Amino acid sequence: xxxxxxxxxxxxxxxxxxxxxxxxxxxxGQISLGHAAFFGIGAYASAMLxxxxxxxxxxxxxxxxxxxxxxxxxxxxxxxRVREDFLAITTIGINFIVExxxxxxxxxxxxxxxxxxxxxxxxxGRLGNNQFLALCLVFLVLxxxxxxxxxxxxxxxxxxxxxxxxxAASSMGISPVRAKLSAFVLGTGMAGLAGTLYAxxxxxxxxxxxxxxxxxxxxxxxxxxxxxxxxxxxxxxMIIGILPEIFRPLIDYRMFIYSVLLLLMIRFQxxxxxxxxxxxxxxxxxxxxxxxPKNIANPREIGGDGDV
Amino acid sequence: MxxxxxxxxxxxxxxxxxxxxxDVSFEIHDREILGLLGPNGAGKTTCFNAISGVYPPxxxxxxxxxxxxxxxxxxxMARLGVGRTFQIVRPFSGLSVRENVIVALGGPRYxxxxxxxxxxxxxxxxxxxxxxxxxRVGLLDVADRTSGQLPIGSLRRVEIARALALxxxxxxxxESFSGLRxxxxxxxxxxxxxxxxxxxxxxxxEHNMKVAMGLSDRVVVLDHGRKLAEGKPSEVASNQAVIExxxxxxxxxxxx
Numbered sequence: 001x002x003x004x005x006x007x008x009x010x011x012x013x014x015x016x017x018x019x020x021x022x023x024x025x026x027x028x029g030q031i032s033l034g035h036a037a038f039f040g041i042g043a044y045a046s047a048m049l050x051x052x053x054x055x056x057x058x059x060x061x062x063x064x065x066x067x068x069x070x071x072x073x074x075x076x077x078x079x080x081r082v083r084e085d086f087l088a089i090t091t092i093g094i095n096f097i098v099e100x101x102x103x104x105x106x107x108x109x110x111x112x113x114x115x116x117x118x119x120x121x122x123x124x125g126r127l128g129n130n131q132f133l134a135l136c137l138v139f140l141v142l143x144x145x146x147x148x149x150x151x152x153x154x155x156x157x158x159x160x161x162x163x164x165x166x167x168a169a170s171s172m173g174i175s176p177v178r179a180k181l182s183a184f185v186l187g188t189g190m191a192g193l194a195g196t197l198y199a200x201x202x203x204x205x206x207x208x209x210x211x212x213x214x215x216x217x218x219x220x221x222x223x224x225x226x227x228x229x230x231x232x233x234x235x236x237x238m239i240i241g242i243l244p245e246i247f248r249p250l251i252d253y254r255m256f257i258y259s260v261l262l263l264l265m266i267r268f269q270x271x272x273x274x275x276x277x278x279x280x281x282x283x284x285x286x287x288x289x290x291x292x293p294k295n296i297a298n299p300r301e302i303g304g305d306g307d308v
Numbered sequence: 309m310x311x312x313x314x315x316x317x318x319x320x321x322x323x324x325x326x327x328x329x330x331d332v333s334f335e336i337h338d339r340e341i342l343g344l345l346g347p348n349g350a351g352k353t354t355c356f357n358a359i360s361g362v363y364p365p366x367x368x369x370x371x372x373x374x375x376x377x378x379x380x381x382x383x384x385m386a387r388l389g390v391g392r393t394f395q396i397v398r399p400f401s402g403l404s405v406r407e408n409v410i411v412a413l414g415g416p417r418y419x420x421x422x423x424x425x426x427x428x429x430x431x432x433x434x435x436x437x438x439x440x441x442x443x444r445v446g447l448l449d450v451a452d453r454t455s456g457q458l459p460i461g462s463l464r465r466v467e468i469a470r471a472l473a474l475x476x477x478x479x480x481x482x483e484s485f486s487g488l489r490x491x492x493x494x495x496x497x498x499x500x501x502x503x504x505x506x507x508x509x510x511x512x513x514e515h516n517m518k519v520a521m522g523l524s525d526r527v528v529v530l531d532h533g534r535k536l537a538e539g540k541p542s543e544v545a546s547n548q549a550v551i552e553x554x555x556x557x558x559x560x561x562x563x564x
């Protein structure tokens with residue numbers, strides 16, 4: 001069961017990070033290829049606070065979230081003024097800079113990373129693997145609830161408007177930079193949450209855990225599952241997390257398989273598995289129709305009130 | 309005629325070596341429909357963009373209600389009560405028609421209040437308010453359709469509905485009639501008149517002369533970025549310079 005818990009916990013943590021990226025990419029339409037930087041900032045913040053400052057997980061968590069969101073705000077402020085390709089390049093740059101800071105600063109443990117991160121303690125007892133998985137699941141549910149609420153609120157609507165047409169959104173009284181920043185800070189906050197959980201899951205972290213390939217992997221989850229959908233990132237994280245476990249013998253060809261998968265998705269299912277005009281959703285709907293044949297009698301239509 | 313709502317004082321908009329708008333002045337009074345006319349490339353849309361904040365005028369001043377506004381960004385102008393439509397429609401295609409309106413409608417209610425902006429708008433009266441605006445422009449029956457699927461006639465109405473949702477004092481309409489059938493044109497004309505009755509001033513760009521002349525209280529004619537004429541539609545229609553700008557000059561100097 002330990003193997004299951006280990007794999008599942010990592011998937012759940014990555015799903016939280018992917019949900020955050022989905023807010024930035026799917027909701028606000030801003031390409032970020034540096035999401036792992038914020039995943040790393042959350043992990044390092046929590047690791048430093050627990051190992052060096054002696055805080056507990058529960059004390060470090062809000063602080064780590066605040067630090068990540070603050071850095072998200074500061075780095076987002078200049079980045080979100082540029083559009084599309086330039087934003088993609090800027091965020092890649094952020095990822096490499098953050099990774100370099102972790103590697104080359106002795107303060108952050110340098111190339112050795114940070115070890116000895118304590119386990120999470122709840123009511124005096126250290127959490128075992130399964131309990132920690134449950135904790136991560138609780139945070140995933142909270143994250144999904146937050147995303148759902150954001151998408152249904154005006155703040156989310158403003159982001160959708162900016163994604164659809166920035167000029168028109170601006171003429172409707174929405175400050176595009178502000179809308180994009182709100183999505184960016186929310187998304188980086190969720191990356192910070194995932195990072196904090198990751199630090200206490202791995203209990204040893206180093207800069208390599210948060211490099212550019214990790215950003216690409218999180219982006220693949222979002223694209224695969226469906227940008228802008230609520231459960232897409234979760235589905236994407238599950239597929240990308242489970243595939244390498246099933247196809248162990250193919251582990252060496254992992255990056256190759258990811259790339260082919262991503263290319264096929266973009267060619268045939270740009271909306272993702274749960275997005276618009278999705279094959280999966282379409283298939284499920286037609287299955288439903290097969291199982292439940294047409295409603296023959298709609299009493300209103302037949303009985304009618306004579307108007308029709 | 310009452311005081312001026314919008315005053316445009318000698319604005320010029322320069323792109324590199326091109327003077328798209330050159331020293332243009334006019335004003336719009338309360339509850340006035342002012343037509344902005346001119347041949348293609350006369351600088352009408354550029355003028356619109358300067359007023360709505362898309363790019364600040366290179367020279368000159370724009371005053372709304374006596375306060376200088378040039379330099380305010382588009383969202384700033386929208387908050388000051390200047391609503392606009394686009395010549396090439398720009399709906400939020402992935403959103404429903406109602407959501408398109410709520411984007412504009414929600415601003416004053418939710419902006420700047422983090423917790424409030426995260427509450428769902430679906431349960432609140434705001435969806436009904438959006439419905440009322442859509443009813444007015446005749447789109448209530450398609451309120452929950454994705455706006456990207458609608459034909460051009462409906463999209464022009466979506467644009468007007470969104471602008472109305474800002475509760476504007478000044479409405480800028482950029483060719484809101486182009487691509488419409490004659491029955492639709494009559495409906496929109498009626499709509500614009502009723503909007504004016506509510507105390508909104510309207511500045512409209514229009515190519516269809518019959519519509520523009522019939523609807524406007526006064527018209528301003530631009531040509532090559534300069535103001536050519538200004539006055540009542542009937543006066544301007546017989547203005548020699550205006551006729552020349554539209555039709556050209558004959559070989560012997562006669563107006564064609």
